[in-house]
Every structure is written in structure tokens, then in C-alpha cells.
Amino acid sequence: MNGSPASRYVSEEEANLRSVTRPPPNPFRNDNVIHTLTHHDNNDALEYGEHGLSNVDNSLEMIPLSDNKDENEESTFTYDNDNDQHDDIHKRRVPSSNAAFSGDDFHSSGTRLPQSLYQYIYPPNAPRSVQLFRPENIAVPACYLLVGLLQGLSGPFTNVYPLDLNASEAQQATISSLKSLPSTFKLAFGFLSDNVPLAGYRRKSYMLVGWAVTSLSMVVLLTFSDLSMEAVQLNSVSKESVNDAERYLETIAPESHVIGAPPSIPFLSFSLLMFGTGFWFADVMGDSIVAEKAKLEPESSRGQLQSTCYACRFFGLMVAAPFSTIIYSTFGPKAVVVLMAGLPASIVPLVYILKETKDVPVASTKEQCSEIWSTVCSRAVWQPMGFVYLYNVLQVGNAAWKQFLKTVLGFTSNQLNSLLIAAYVLLWMGIMAYKKFFISWSWRSVYVSTTLLNGVFSALQILLIKGITFGLSPFLFALGDDCFADFIGGIQFLPTTIMMVHLCPSGSEGASYAMFTTMSNSAYTLAAAFSTLLLGVWDVSKEAMERGELSGMVRLTALTTLIQVSGVLFVGLLPRTKEDLLGLHSDPLSGSKIGGFIFLFVTLSSVLYSLVVGVLNIVKPGWAGES
Template structure:
């Protein structure tokens, strides 16, 4: 049974054991008061089991799908803050560790590892929030905890003034765990709200969130490349000031809106004794479904075959003598074009065929990758294009195309996440995608041993090995297209798969084995690189 009432431009609906409550013009909550005060709780499973029309029965409040409304601003600002803190310190900390503290290559590798390692923990962050609510809320408390940890770490580094390599490494690891915990919570809230969208508009809210994060990345990379340039410009901020700014960003952008964030409150929760078993039974039931393991097979193999040219940055530094500022400029170009790609997709391609998107962007990405040959051979200069402009344009084009592929799969992830395990399931799907990228990086590193791409060769303009590596990694991108039929054609086909009963024990077993194995690999491989 669904009851709706409109007061002051807001719609309330009560669905089964969940309630959906927003603030009205007179401050009175009619439906849903018995379950939550200013939170929202939404569930469609009972309606769908009764055969109700999926689109017509979805409750809608004026602010739920508007991320720029006051009850939603904490979400959009959290996404923005994650984008900023991910990129703002990249150039300053790199310069500080290597040039000012004289960090060895091993120490800097350890720093890189600890910044990436917490990405493998996302599925565990999601599980904790799903299974162990705090005060009946599964997202908001952990969102606050995560940002508090991040802020505390960078405030500590700021007060140390000139933190040692060990302090930077330790604080970076704990801070990364903090902001990724918050990021998983933000993703989970977004997935819950995506469930309220009609099939036609599915993913619109997600796109807005990820556009905000991409914009934050553009802002962070630009600011980071500009404010710590004392060697080149004779002015800039100190490393302590950089650390303090990185702490202030979420404090200033997210905390003012936390009191207004409306959270999903689940009114029927399993007891602590059964929560582990119940939760993993739900996950096991999910991964056995064809709607999960079939498209994720394509996503994993596709990402694993997007093998990066592991010698490219070395070529820019050793071969073309690019400065830190030049590398920062390329990073800025990539961040800006990635943001533009997300904006363009949301505006014009939300109803596009997913297979067509992957086919077209892969072919164009092949052309972009092959264009690197022009830079290697120096033909760009014959065309009157400086090395920096060509490299930035090439890198920017690649990021643009990758961002166009990003939204279709995350929309698919959100749609297949079951109610009650959004945090775990969404983090699991995105983690599998991320660790496939790690596999691609490892393959890229191994390929550098096939052809001579050593720093000495690059510095001596012996670029034959680099040319072969570039061509090989470029054409490898085409292989996963053979599996493109495994990906749903569009949201309608994905929606149909979602409500089918097709499942496979072996499909689920292989999916979980690859997921857990890849997570273990991504956690252990960096340490093998250091100590192996």
C-alpha cells in the first residue's frame, strides 16, 4: 500500500517498513513520523514484489534528487572535497619529499603505496556501515568519522611544520582511510537516492555527484601545481600551509551542511548475532545473479586490458626534460577534460546505448594512444605543436574518453545493488573495477622488461623500445571489445536483467574468487615491489 500527500511542495510516502519524510512548509511531518524525524528511509522491494509499476510508484521529494538543495548539499560538497584532497597535495608532497627531504626512491614508492592501499578497503568500509548502524543511521555517522580522521591527520602534519618522511607516510595512510570511508558513505547515499529515480532518469543524481568530484579534482590539481612553486617562481606556500589547507577543505565545505543532511533510516535491522551471516547471505545471493557476474566479467577484462604505457612519464622527464610544473600542467589538463567529459555525458548521452559508448570511445582512445608516436618521433614539431601542448592535449583527450565510459558502468552498479547492502555491494563492484586497473598497471610494468625503456636509454634518445611498447599497449585496447555483448545495451536491458531470476552458482563463485583474489593481490603486490 502506498499513501502520498503533498504539503508545501513536498511529497511523503510510506513504503512497508521504511518511511520517507521531508520538511513541510509548516514544519509538520505527517506520514513517517513514527519511524524517523528528519531522515528519509525508502524501500521499493515490497512494492515490486506486489507487481507495482516501478516508475509510477517511486516516491519523490523536492530535494531528494536535487543535490544542490540544503538537505543534499553535504553530499555534493563531500564529493567535491574528495576530488580536491585527492589531487591538491600530489605535486607539493612529491616535491617536498624528494627535493626538500631527499627521500629515496624506495621511500617515495612506499608513500605512493600507502595512498593507494586504502582503495582496496572500500568493500570493508561499505560492509561496516551496512551491518553496524550507529543510532539507526548507516551513513551519516561514518561520513563524519571519516572526514574527522582526515582533518586530524593533516592538522597534525601542519603543526609539525616540517614533518619527516615517516610522519608524512603514516599520516597519508590514515588520512586516505578517512576520506575513503567518507567517500564510500557518499556513494552509498547516492545509490539509495538513485533507487528513487525513474528508469529513464536513472543515473542523473550519480552524474551530478561525480561531476562535482571531477570538478574538485580539477580545482585541486590546478591549485596544487600553482601554490607550491617556490623553485620556479620564488614564491608560494610552505608545506605546513599546504597540509593545513588540505585539512580545512572538508571542514569548510562539508561540516556546515552535515546538520541538514537527510539520511536513510532502516527501521528493521537484524540482531548483532545474525548480522554477519545475514549480510553475506545477501551478498552471495547477489553475485550469483547473471545481472552481476555477466557484465562485471566484461568490466574486469576491459579494465585489465587498458594497459598503461609504464614508461611514458619517464619519457617525458628523461627524454623530453619536462619540469615538475609541466607535469602539473598535464595533470590539470587531464582533470579538466575528465570533468568536461562527465558534464557532456550527463547533458547529451544519458540515454545512449552503452555498448556504442564503449565501442566509439575505445576506437578514439586507440587513435589518441597511437598519436603518442608523433611525440616520440618528433613529428608534432613539424606540425608546429610544442611538446607540452601536444602531451597535455593527448593526456587530456584520454581522460575525456575514459570519463565518458565511467558513468554507464556506475549507473549499472547502482541499479543492481540490493536494498540494505548498498554500501557493501557498490563498494565491491567499484573495487573490482579498481583492482582490474591495478592488474593493468602490473602488466604494463612487466612489459617494460620486454623492450628497453630504461631511463638511460630514454635520456640518450634511444626510443625504439618505447615506440614498440606504445604501439603494443595501444592495440591491446581492442581485444576486450570481443566481449562487449556481455554488457547490457542500455538502462532498459539492464533493468530487465535486474528482475530476471537467472543465476549461477559457478558464476557467483568465480566472481567472488576474482574479487577477493584481486583485492589480496592489490594489497600485497606493492610490498613485493619494495621487498621482493
């Protein structure tokens, strides 16, 4: 879908709704929540490219071994009074009502921390339920940290280990598709938790199940296969006879160490499928909890909860990505898989003490579907999400850039890895910069300024192609250019995720937030497909680069830069603030069935596209031209 049909439908709907005299019911209103003038709801809601970001680990290169009590608080996310034993921890010391917001509990806490640090960790103006580092809430940032750590650890393992097992390109595509396939079911995971509580809980029980499946999948892989370096080397060595194999075994195992068989490609694929299923299941539960809690933030600290969670996530990614490379190269794949099995198990105690209201009344499936339909028909949803989709689709990159760095500039694998690691660091710094300096900016201001700056630095790639580096080495010039672009990406990431949280109707946070992120991430997938198509416009092949013919690279870089910057033309669709977002509800176009239909059509079509591509990679390896 492109922008033109959507805008045409909007015009038609405007003509049809001139006679409307009263706006439709507000899908964001929660009549059970009582807000005071002092404490009212605020703002919050990708996986940055899970999609933008979650796919970034796929580009990590490695050389194979073979060649992360107040009434306002209780109104929505209350402490229940069930008799579970684990709830005792929350009853030992409950701060006074005033302490929950004034910071008076610092004096009664007995802490040795400086007051400024204590109040930074436990913001005095926020309800206890959104103070993430309280014992009953610590599982939430821990979940985001774990997501980042596992993304960083699994990237090199998924990309490199199949090569060490002599997997073909088609088999590599199959493995990658199986690992990411469960992400297409995020909407189903969220809908399940919204409608079918497990053991009385809508989130924490499913989060436990998700991390348990993640851990057990890697335990099974460790148990029934040999992941040692010796097994990898034995599998990759070319042996002409049994005698050669025996001599090789004597060389690498002089102490009669028994070497088992490495996993088969089908078994490895199945293990990674289960790993991905548990990973995305738990990730959706974490997002759902944050979507619920973010609505309790006071206006003065809007967005802080989400920015803290994503800072934890990208910190985990930043740390795990480079260290996973070192661990794999030094200790082999087994050490990486041990970490991938152990880390999810370590969060289980924190999830167990996570405070969540038990036995909350759940609307019927029909009622929830009706509520989601009313939500997506609201202009406060389809207009800003239309901007998100159009903007992300236009983030078309130069798909030949990596080949240029390797072929023309002679970048080594270590240098390319350095660029990626630096990108992770600057991405995290961008998140922290937004949290510290830009969180009070309007969403439009953030997008306009970052888009224009990103365009300037993308255009600088043309200078590098022409050899103009102002005395810097090509590596340093490319490092600065790429890093600044990722820093901008980190700043730009949070505004729309904050916005998405406040689009979620109460009680349906799991399905609705998963739906919004799925739509956003699918746009990045489409942008990547467009990037590949543009390779055929000019000759940017490896052979042309080796001949020194770089005019195609210059033109392609200029074109992709212009396409990326053109996203700023649609920024008028994005509300400036949360207040503007909620104000869209009373607009005459709010309640548009055409807008809701287009939104759902794009979302479900994107899910279907991802599902079809993933299944084709599994059942018909090589359909896209891989060997």
C-alpha cells in the first residue's frame, strides 16, 4: 500500500461524514480509572527494525571456525489481595500514600544511597507501580535486558554455526526463517494473553512459559548434540579415508575425549524455531505490561518508563553482540548456547515475584474484537500509524554499500564488525540522549530534525565514494558517518513507540500493541525489498566496482538519500504531543470504517507476506535464488 490510496479514502470519508453530529465512543477512555489534576495519564509505546533493530544482528559478520498505596496506582494496575505466598514480599513494608509520590519514603527506607540517586531510581512523582526497580517490578526491565542479550548472543550463532556445519545458502535461509517465523504471530500471542488468563494472570504466567520454552530449547540442543569446537572442526575437515579421520581424532583428542556428532540441520532448525517461539512470546508479554504501566505515569515524566526499558534492551544488545563474537571464536558454539539456555532461566525468580492483579475480569472475545475494531477506526490511530508505515517504507537503504566497503575500500571482516559494534553503542547512546534531553520535544520536532540531519550524513557517503575524506582514513570516515546515523536512529526510535502505547485500549494492550509494532516492522521489511529492487537500476555489481566504475554507486546513494528524506513530507500526519493525539478522536473523520479497514488490511497483508516468505524458505529452500 502507498500513500495515495489512503489519502483518497480519507477525502471520500470526509465528504461522507459532514452530517455527523456526534463523535464515536472514545476507545482510549477507561471509566474505571480516576485521575486527579496532579496525577493524570501521560505518554508511551520495535523492536527498532525487530525489525529495524531486531534484524540488525543478521548483518554481524564472523569468520567461521572452519574457514539483556496510591488510589491512582490501584485504579488500573492494583495490588491484589490474593493469598499467594509470593505476595508476602509486597506486604512487608508499604509506603504511605504520600510517600508514593512525595519521596518521603527515602527517610523511612533506611537506605545508604544518596537521596538524589535514590529518587532517580525511585522517582518520587511516580506511582510505585511504575517505579521499575522496585522488587515487584524489576522483572520488567530485566525482561527487556534479556531480550537484548539474547538478540546479541543468537545473531553470530545463527549466522555462523550453520556455515561450520557446511549448510548450503538455502539451508541458511531456512534456519534464519524458522528462528524469526514466530515473530509473525505476535498478534496471536497478545490476543491470547488478553483473553485467556493462565493461572489467573494475563501476563506473568505467559512470560514464565515463554522464557521456559526459550531455555529448554537450548538445553535440548545441548543434550542431544555435541557443540564442542572439536566436533565442529571434525565435521568441517575433509577426510579421504577412515585412517585420516582416526589420525585427526588423535590430534585433537589425545586423552581419548569422546566426540559426538554435531546437530543435524533439521534438528538445529527445530531448536531455533522453539527458541524463537519462546523468545517472542515473552517479549510480547513484556511489551503488554509496559503498555499497561505507561498509562499510570504522571505527565511530568511521560515516556520515562519506556525509555528506561528500551535503554536496558539496547544496552544488552550493545554488550552481547561483540562478546558473543569473542566467546564463539574462543570457546566455540557450546559456550554461546549455554548462555542462551542459562540467561532465560535466571529471570524466572524475578517473574515469579512480579506484581500483577490476579483474576481480573476479562471481556469476551467478541467484545475485545469489537473494541479493537473501534480503536483502529479512530483517526487517532489510523492517521499516526499511517505516518509510521509510510515513513518506515521510505527508509530505503543502499543495498550495495557493504559490497562497496569490501570490494573498493578493502574493509576486512574485523573492520566491518567494528562498524557494527560502534553502531550498537551509538544506538544505545541515542536512546539515552532522547531520555535525557529530547523527551520533552514534540514528536514532529524530533522527526523533522533527525530526518534532515540523517539526510546530510547519508549524502556524505557520496564524498567517500569519490575519495573525498578530508584527510581521514576511509575507515574513520565511514565509522563517523555510520555511527552518527545510528545515533540519530536511537533518538528517533522512541517517539513512535511512546505514541503506540497510548493508542492501546485498556484490557487489550497485548493484541493492540503487537498489532501496531507488527505494522511498523513490516514497513521495514518492505523497505528492504525495495532496496534490493533498486540494485537493478544502475550497474553496482561487484564486477563494476572492481573495474572502478562507481557512477552507479553515486547515483544509487543520491537516490536512496532523497527517498529517505522524503519521509519528512508526511510528518504532518504525526501529532505533536499526546494531547494532539487524543484530540484527533473528536475529529469528524474519527470513526472512519474505511480508515480502519485500510489499517487492518495493511497489517494483516504484512503478516501474511512475512508468513509466506518464511514458509517458502522452509518448504522450498532456494526459491529466491540461493544455492
